[in-house]
Amino acid sequence: xxxxxxxxxxxxxxxxxxxxxxxxxxxxxxxxxxxxxxxxxxxxxxxxxxxxxxxxxxxxxxxxxxxxxxxxx
Numbered sequence: 001x002x003x004x005x006x007x008x009x010x011x012x013x014x015x016x017x018x019x020x021x022x023x024x025x026x027x028x029x030x031x032x033x034x035x036x037x038x039x040x041x042x043x044x045x046x047x048x049x050x051x052x053x054x055x056x057x058x059x060x061x062x063x064x065x066x067x068x069x070x071x072x073x
Contacts, residue, residue: 005050012060013050
């Protein structure tokens with residue numbers, strides 16, 4: 001089961017950072033990129049520098065969710 005960065009580290013991050021974290025935590029993405037030759041097969045570790053987020057509050061997350069729902073409608 002996928003867990004959020006917030007659940008592990010108790011830190012909220014802005015959407016751009018969240019997208020980067022989601023990309024590297026998707027277990028199928030790295031092997032897929034390796035198969036396509038976009039990442040080396042010998043890759044064993046990935047480091048993501050997480051910055052920002054100090055001004056993010058749970059209210060921001062709710063607003064972003066609402067914004068996304070409105071865009072889908």
